[in-house]
Amino acid sequence: MCSRRTRRLQHRLAGSALLTIVDADEPPLRVLFGEQPTQVVKALYDQRLRTWAGWEHVSLAAQG
Known part of the structure; x- marks a missing residue:
């Protein structure tokens, strides 16, 4: 089980990755x-x- 701190970090990293995809000139349909x-x-x-x-x-x- 992940700690609350680890989950927050994972959410932050996933959010950052998602924004990178959204900002891409040609974002993938799936990731x-x-x-x-x-x-x-x-x-x-x-x-x-x-x-x-x-x-x-x-x-x-x-x-x-």
């Missing part, structure tokens, strides 16, 4: 905050890319 979500999503998308690559021949055959 992840923190190490754990970033790691989980990378692993998930790596698996999806491998699956799609394995079935690419079927996808291309459907195009004709």
